[in-house]
Amino acid sequence: MSDATTTDPGDAVPHTDTVLPDPVSGVSYEEPSDTGTERGLLIETSEGAQELFPRDRTAPDELRREAGAVLRLPEGVVVNADDIDVEQTDDETMIINMGPQHPSTHGVLRLMMELDGETVLRTKPIIGYLHTGMEKTAEELTYVQGSTNVTRMDYLSPLHNELVLSLAVEALLGIEMPARSDWIRMLLVELNRMSSHLMWMATNGMDHASTSMMIYGFREREMILAFFEKTTGLRMNHNFIRPGGTAADLPDGWEDDVSIICDTVLPRLDEYDELLTGQPVFRQRSEGIGNLSAEEALALSLTGPLLRSTGVAWDLRRTMPYLRYDEVEFDVIVGTFGDNFDRYSIRLNEIRESIRIVRQVIEKMPAGDYRVQDKKVTPPPRGRIDESMEALIHHFKVFTEGFKVPEGEVYVAIESPRGELGCYLVSDGGPKPYRMHIRGPSFVNLQGMPVMMRGGLLADAVVVCSSIDPVMGEVDR
Amino acid sequence: MTITADDGTSDAPASGGSTVRRPRGDAQELLFPAREQYLEVVGNLHDEGFETCADLCAVDYLTHPGRRLPEGVVPQRFEVVVNLLSLSQVRRVRIRVQVPADDPVLATLFDVYPGTEAMEREAYDLVGVVFEGHPDMTRILLPEDWEGHPLRKDYGVGRVPVQFKGAPGPR
Numbered sequence: 001m002s003d004a005t006t007t008d009p010g011d012a013v014p015h016t017d018t019v020l021p022d023p024v025s026g027v028s029y030e031e032p033s034d035t036g037t038e039r040g041l042l043i044e045t046s047e048g049a050q051e052l053f054p055r056d057r058t059a060p061d062e063l064r065r066e067a068g069a070v071l072r073l074p075e076g077v078v079v080n081a082d083d084i085d086v087e088q089t090d091d092e093t094m095i096i097n098m099g100p101q102h103p104s105t106h107g108v109l110r111l112m113m114e115l116d117g118e119t120v121l122r123t124k125p126i127i128g129y130l131h132t133g134m135e136k137t138a139e140e141l142t143y144v145q146g147s148t149n150v151t152r153m154d155y156l157s158p159l160h161n162e163l164v165l166s167l168a169v170e171a172l173l174g175i176e177m178p179a180r181s182d183w184i185r186m187l188l189v190e191l192n193r194m195s196s197h198l199m200w201m202a203t204n205g206m207d208h209a210s211t212s213m214m215i216y217g218f219r220e221r222e223m224i225l226a227f228f229e230k231t232t233g234l235r236m237n238h239n240f241i242r243p244g245g246t247a248a249d250l251p252d253g254w255e256d257d258v259s260i261i262c263d264t265v266l267p268r269l270d271e272y273d274e275l276l277t278g279q280p281v282f283r284q285r286s287e288g289i290g291n292l293s294a295e296e297a298l299a300l301s302l303t304g305p306l307l308r309s310t311g312v313a314w315d316l317r318r319t320m321p322y323l324r325y326d327e328v329e330f331d332v333i334v335g336t337f338g339d340n341f342d343r344y345s346i347r348l349n350e351i352r353e354s355i356r357i358v359r360q361v362i363e364k365m366p367a368g369d370y371r372v373q374d375k376k377v378t379p380p381p382r383g384r385i386d387e388s389m390e391a392l393i394h395h396f397k398v399f400t401e402g403f404k405v406p407e408g409e410v411y412v413a414i415e416s417p418r419g420e421l422g423c424y425l426v427s428d429g430g431p432k433p434y435r436m437h438i439r440g441p442s443f444v445n446l447q448g449m450p451v452m453m454r455g456g457l458l459a460d461a462v463v464v465c466s467s468i469d470p471v472m473g474e475v476d477r
Numbered sequence: 478m479t480i481t482a483d484d485g486t487s488d489a490p491a492s493g494g495s496t497v498r499r500p501r502g503d504a505q506e507l508l509f510p511a512r513e514q515y516l517e518v519v520g521n522l523h524d525e526g527f528e529t530c531a532d533l534c535a536v537d538y539l540t541h542p543g544r545r546l547p548e549g550v551v552p553q554r555f556e557v558v559v560n561l562l563s564l565s566q567v568r569r570v571r572i573r574v575q576v577p578a579d580d581p582v583l584a585t586l587f588d589v590y591p592g593t594e595a596m597e598r599e600a601y602d603l604v605g606v607v608f609e610g611h612p613d614m615t616r617i618l619l620p621e622d623w624e625g626h627p628l629r630k631d632y633g634v635g636r637v638p639v640q641f642k643g644a645p646g647p648r
Contacts, residue, residue, distance in 0.1 A: 127617065127618065128616075128617060128618040128619060128620070131618040131619065133627055135603070135628060136627050136628055136634065140634060298528045298529045298564070299529075299590065299591050299592060300591055300592040301529050301530050301531065301590065301592025301593070301596075302592070303531075312564065314564050319564075319567050320567065320569075407544070407545065408545070409558075410505065411505065411532065411558075411560050411569070411571060413531065413569075420531060420562075422531060422532050422560065424532065424534055424558060424560070426536055428540075428541040428544070434536075434541055435536045435537075435628075437532075437534040437536075437558075439531065439532040439534075439560075443595060443599075444592060444595065444596070446595070447591075447592060447594060447595050476618055477618075
């Protein structure tokens with residue numbers, strides 16, 4: 001029996017007392033010397049004979065990974081290896097897959113769930129089915145083209161994506177934005193928040209088996225999308241908010257259009273109250289389901305309605321104002337219990353607050369430029385191209401080569417309907433981002449799912465998933 | 478050695494001589510801890526009231542080695558960027574750690590901020606920085622059998638065939 005403690009796996013010879021390092025963590029564990037007698041576990045498989053160690057010989061690190069991380073435990077902490085009962089068989093629990101084609105996972109999300117009867121024990125969200133390498137694509141597109149790319153990430157709130165990229169580019173450029181462009185952006189972004197929350201109300205209603213709510217939610221959202229189409233030319237994926245301002249000014253008569261939207265949606269929210277909020281079946285299915293504590297939410301980096309539902313009044317529009325949010329009045333809606341009903345109420349009331357903001361924007365909208373008058377950033381208007389050679393050159397340069405952004409890096413975050421939407425942008429001084437990283441709120445918020453589902457019923461899993469409001473386009477990017 | 482630096486962008490001259498309107502409470506504080514001290518620095522910040530880790534990502538500086546760094550920081554190929562957020566102090570701090578190319582390993586923040594679990598997996602998946610001690614250091618967005626790390630700068634766009642098994646690719 002030697003006391004060799006080599007750390008190279010290649011030197012680990014069987015039948016000697018060696019310390020095998022775990023290939024991932026590098027943590028070594030002792031392999032007993034009398035392996036010859038115990039190693040009789042030859043199992044015939046389709047791939048031939050497989051030699052298996054008994055279960056109690058699994059390395060602690062491996063065991064911990066199996067029990068606590070692959071299927072995450074609610075506390076979000078690593079399990080103590082001593083606490084894992086190696087004798088317990090897996091016969092009593094069952095692991096089932098939900099998705100990626102399941103209609104109520106809101107996209108191509110796959111959930112691996114461990115069930116004890118009908119009770120969900122551990123869950124692991126498996127993502128990546130919609131990964132299209134948008135961060136890599138962003139490195140190949142100029143800053144002018146960049147917003148066409150990011151707008152496709154969170155397809156329910158495309159204007160927020162465009163806004164966060166534009167704010168990041170503008171922070172690196174160090175340009176002062178004209179007031180009107182800020183207010184136009186705020187108007188559009190708040191309308192987008194309304195449409196996103198209405199869409200959530202619709203799908204959440206459907207997950208609660210209320211198909212009427214689904215139809216109502218889509219009906220109201222359609223009004224907002226119609227306004228977006230009138231303003232930007234597209235119902236979704238607008239590419240309207242661009243670095244340096246917006247693509248165009250608001251259309252004539254926009255005040256009336258927006259007022260009609262506000263006047264229509266606001267009373268209909270009261271109808272939702274009648275339909276869902278006070279309804280006993282809905283309350284029983286949402287109260288006390290998917291509970292989350294403030295500590296858990298903060299530890300798991302959850303933001304948005306998930307964090308606010310636990311009672312933490314954190315809304316970037318209020319706490320770290322961007323655009324002109326410090327010049328409008330609105331309330332940050334906060335929950336108490338961190339359950340599904342709180343998250344429902346928060347989103348419902350955030351539509352009301354958005355209407356409040358939109359009405360203030362109509363009143364306060366200043367006159368002026370809708371984009372910054374910087375020849376290097378903003379293409380000249382069409383009329384100028386015919387009469388000025390310089391304008392033609394600038395126009396050509398902006399659209400072929402793009403504009404150069406000073407070297408540097410910046411992190412900008414805004415409050416999207418789902419939480420903190422961040423953009424980390426690195427520029428090497430060229431016309432394309434050196435690195436663009438989007439901190440997608442859905443991506444991070446999905447980590448809360450194992451916590452919220454633990455101990456709940458399988459039937460509630462669908463509702464919990466809905467109350468996180470993940471948009472897979474943003475999760476997978 | 479931890480080096481604190483002012484945000485490089487804040488002193489950039491604004492075009493037109495006007496002042497830049499910065500989001501309030503969003504001043505960009507930067508820290509450059511050495512790789513060995515990274516975990517300790519983050520742990521101290523956590524105790525100081527940075528309750529949540531907003532973001533974690535990795536950057537490959539292969540084709541942009543001459544970036545601006547404060548004196549004393551030796552530039553390496555990889556950089557892991559961590560954005561911490563303090564709700565109580567309404568403050569953000571950004572930590573940039575240099576990670577060498579020949580040994581792209583960094584300690585995990587999982588024990589301090591469990592919310593970094595998915596973010597570190599993403600950084601590993603796309604850039605190839607291994608986070609030591611992470612409970613589940615596997616690919617998260619790409620298929621398990623994917624080769625390479627796409628957000629590395631030497632990973633060309635279109636170089637790897639689309640994954641349809643059996644289809645003839647350019648390689």
